[in-house]
Amino acid sequence: MKALLNIENLHVTIEHKNILNGTNLVINEGSTNVLMGPNGSGKSSLALTIMGHPRYIITQGTINFQGVALNTLSPDKRAKAGVFLAFQHPCEIEGIRLGDFLREAYNSLYDNTPQQLSLKEFATHLKNQLNLLKISDSFVERFVNVGFSGGEKKLAEMLQLAVLQPKLAILDEIDSGLDLDALKTVCTAITAIHAAHPHMSFLIITHNPRILNHLTLDAVHVMRKGEIVTSGGPEIVDELEKKGFK
Numbered sequence: 163m164k165a166l167l168n169i170e171n172l173h174v175t176i177e178h179k180n181i182l183n184g185t186n187l188v189i190n191e192g193s194t195n196v197l198m199g200p201n202g203s204g205k206s207s208l209a210l211t212i213m214g215h216p217r218y219i220i221t222q223g224t225i226n227f228q229g230v231a232l233n234t235l236s237p238d239k240r241a242k243a244g245v246f247l248a249f250q251h252p253c254e255i256e257g258i259r260l261g262d263f264l265r266e267a268y269n270s271l272y273d274n275t276p277q278q279l280s281l282k283e284f285a286t287h288l289k290n291q292l293n294l295l296k297i298s299d300s301f302v303e304r305f306v307n308v309g310f311s312g313g314e315k316k317l318a319e320m321l322q323l324a325v326l327q328p329k330l331a332i333l334d335e336i337d338s339g340l341d342l343d344a345l346k347t348v349c350t351a352i353t354a355i356h357a358a359h360p361h362m363s364f365l366i367i368t369h370n371p372r373i374l375n376h377l378t379l380d381a382v383h384v385m386r387k388g389e390i391v392t393s394g395g396p397e398i399v400d401e402l403e404k405k406g407f408k
């Protein structure tokens with residue numbers, strides 16, 4: 163299998179505090195990965211560092227994405243390279259319809275290229291993705307996340323993922339605060355998107371083993387104190403459930 167993302171010896175600080183202390187992580191093309199670990203172990207920091215959040219300063223190590231060093235690229239360039247991050251707490255944007263937001267996001271990814279879509283072409287693309295995720299048309303008429311339930315906010319992130327079709331989708335605590343039905347809906351969306359785009363890779367951050375009952379995993383990575391301490395197959399999850407993160 164070909165590596166899509168290869169992180170080597172990554173050290174990161176925030177406000178002069180060491181957060182990541184030599185993280186190593188390989189994500190293969192087309193694979194579904196889960197990143198687990200106790201609260202405060204650095205999972206979100208790793209996700210934000212991959213995406214290029216300016217508060218996270220890389221002091222050592224490399225983030226290699228298909229042969230390109232992401233380290234110094236701005237977040238928009240990383241997005242154009244094919245990295246996507248779904249937020250744990252998506253923000254609400256009053257006055258902006260979800261459908262318009264998605265069209266702007268899509269067309270800015272393809273700035274000045276023939277892949278940009280006209281209004282009509284985008285409407286078709288969006289409709290296809292709504293069908294894929296079995297979401298009703300009225301969903302995208304609403305303002306971005308305004309008045310959305312927890313489950314709807316996460317579904318909106320999944321719709322964004324389906325529309326933008328990145329190479330790597332990082333989903334930070336996509337399951338947090340969801341009841342079982344909403345959790346299943348999100349997992350069904352992930353599975354449908356992956357089936358439609360088999361080359362897409364997923365890094366799903368969670369500390370809830372329940373999500374794993376609804377997804378087919380290739381690899382599990384466990385983080386502690388800013389380091390990946392174990393990587394392996396899905397069987398690691400059973401062990402974690404029995405023994406905890408220690």
Ligand code: ADP
Pocket residue numbers: 176177179181199200201202203204205206207208217
């Ligand atoms: P996780 O997502 O695994 O729960 P985080 O990446 O959020 O862990 O946090 C890792 C560590 O980094 C924690 O000790 C947290 O307090 C610290 N940290 C994260 N973000 C910030 C920040 N913006 N300012 C200060 N410390 C932070």
Ligand code: MG
Pocket residue numbers: 205206207335
């Ligand atoms: Mg977190």
